Amino acid sequence: MGSTAGPPDATYGFIGLGNMGFGMAKNVRQKIPSSSKMIVCELNKSARDEFCNTIEGTLETAESPKEIAEKCDIIISSLPNAKAVEIVYLDPSTGLLAGCSKDSKKLFLETSTIEATASLGVLKKVQEAVPSAEFLDAPVSGGIPPAHAGTLTFMVGGPEDVFEKAKPIMSTMGKAENLILCGGSGAGLATKQINNYIAYCSYVALCEGMNTGLKFGLDPKTLNNVINASSGQCWNSIHMNPVKGVCANSSASRDFKGGFKVELAQGVTRQMTKLMEEVGAKSMFGPVMDDIWARAVESPMCREQESRSIFRLFAEENGSSLGKVKVE
Template identity: 50%
Template sequence: MTDRQEWNLPAVTYGFIGIGVMGFPMAQNLRRRIPSSSKLIICEINKSAVDKFLCETQPSENISVASTPKEIAQQCDIIITMVPKGPHVDEVFTEKSTGLLAGAPDSKTRQILFMECSTIDVATSNRMNDLVTSAGHKFVDAPVSGGYNGAVAGTLTFMIGGSEELYNEVRPLAEAMGKKENIYHCGKQGAGLATKQINNYLGFVSMLGVSEAFNMGRLYGLNPKTLASVVNVSTGHCYNSSKENPVKGVTETASASRDFKGGFSIELCKGVVEMALQLGEQVGAKSVLRDVVLNTLNEAAEDSRCKGQDYRSIYLHLADIQQSENHL
C-alpha cells in the first residue's frame, strides 16, 4: 500500500494559504499524501518562503502558485488557511478585490470546503463561517497543536469545530497533516478554537512553571539535565519539561536548541492567551493566575531577549540571562 493510497484523499484541486512556520511543513505533508494527479496551489506573501517551498517539496509535480486568495478560490475545491491572526483571516476571506469570497464560484457549480487552521478569536471564525455558509460553501475551524516539530513530523493534533458530517469530511485532511489518534471533534462551530485557546493557556502556564523551576535549579547549581531526568519521571513531568525544556542541551529537539528561533512567537502566544482569558470571562470562569500571566507576558513581549522568539524564551526573561548563558 502506497502512502497516497493509505490516505485516500479525493482527486481534486487543493489550495493552501499561509506557508509560514507551521503552514510550510503542513502543506508539504499534504502534497505528499494527496493523489499524484491532484494539483496543490499555494498562496503566500513571503516570496522567499514560496521559492523555498517549490525547491524543497517532493513530489514537485502539480504544484503552482497563486498571487491572491481570490485565484485560489477560482481554482480549488478544498482550501486550507493557516495565517497568524484574526485580521489576516478576515482579509484573506473578505478583501473585496483579492479575497477568497471574491473568487468563490456559485456553490451550485462548485462547492468549496474551507478548512481554517489559524489560531484566532472565536468571533472572527464564526463570522467567516456565516459568510461562507451563506454563500453555499462549507467551513470548519480546525486549529492545531504540536508546534513546528509536530508540523514537520506530521503528528499535529487537530481540534475541529462543526457538524458531525463536516468533521467526517475534513478528518482525512487532518490525518494527512496530523496524528490519526489526535484528531478530535470538539463540538459546534467555534469549539475547535475554544479548545485550542484553553490548551494554549494551560501550555503557557506550564511553561512559566518549568522556567521558574529550572531557574531555581540553575541558581542552586543543579545540573539541568539531571534535574530534567528526575522531573520527567516524577510528578513535575509535563510536555514542556520533557519535549521543550528551555535550557539549551537538555532536549535536542526543543526550541532552546535553536536559540528560540522560529516556533510559536511570544507575540502570538500573548494574543492567544488573551483570547483564552477573554473566553473565560465570557463564560464566568474564575482565574487566580490571570494578572500574573498577563503581566509576565506583557513584560516578556517588550524584552529584547524574547521579542520575535519562540514563547519558551520566557525562560531568559524569568532567569534574567542572555541567550549565550543558556546552556548546560
C-alpha cells in the same frame, strides 16, 4: 470522501506558507493523488518560491485568495491572526468569497489559531454568501517539526459529517488518531486556546522550578529527570526544558532562535484571557500571564525570540524584569 478512504482526487488550494503552513502544505502535496492539482497562495515571495522549487508534484501559484476559490474544490488556510483570516475570506476584491458563486460546493479547512468569536464571524459570512459550502475551524497543535513530519494534532469544530469528510485530508498533515472533533463550530478553537494556556502556565512553573534548582545548586538534568518521573511532569519538561543542555532538541539548545516567537505566544495567551472574560470564567493566572508576555515582547532578552525565552526573565538579572503580584 469517507473517513476510511485516502484524500480525494480534487484541486486543492493552500493559503499561507509560514512556519506551520509550509510543512502542512508540503505533506498535502506529497500525500494527495499524484493526479490532483495544488495551487498555493502566499504573500511572501521567497517562501512561495522556496516551496515551489523544493516540493515535488503538480503545483501552481495564485495571486489572490479569490483566484484560489475560483479554481479549487478544497481550500486550506494557515494564517497568523484573525485579521489575516478576515482579509483572506472577506475582502470584497481579493477574498475567497469574492471568488465563489452562491451554489459553490467548497470545503474550507481553516487551521489558523484565532479567537473563536472571529472564526464564528467568518463562518456566518460564508454561510450567507455560499450556503452550500462547508467550513471547519481546525487549529493544529504540535509545532513546526510535527508540521513537517505530518504528525500534528487537529482540534476541530463543526458538523460531524463534514469532519468525517475532511478526515482523509487532515490525515495528510496529522496523526489519524489525533484528529479530534471537539464539538460544534468554534469548539476547535476554544479547545486549542485552553490547551495553549495550560501549556504556557505549566511552562512558567517549570521556569520558576528550574531557576530555583539552579540557584540551590541542583544539577538541572537530574532535577528534570526527577520531574519527568514524578507528578511535576508536563509536555515542556519532557520536550522543552528551558535550561540549555537538558533537552537536546529544545529551543534552549538553539539559544531560543527560530520557532514560535514571544509575540505570537502573547497573542494566543490573550485569546484565552479574552475567552475567559467572554464566558464569565474566573481566572487567577490570566492577568499574571498577560503581564509576563507584555514584558517579554518589550525585553531585549526575549523580543523576537522563541516564546520559551521568557525563562531569561526569571533566570537573568535576578528576575528584575518581572513584576510583582499582589493577592488581595
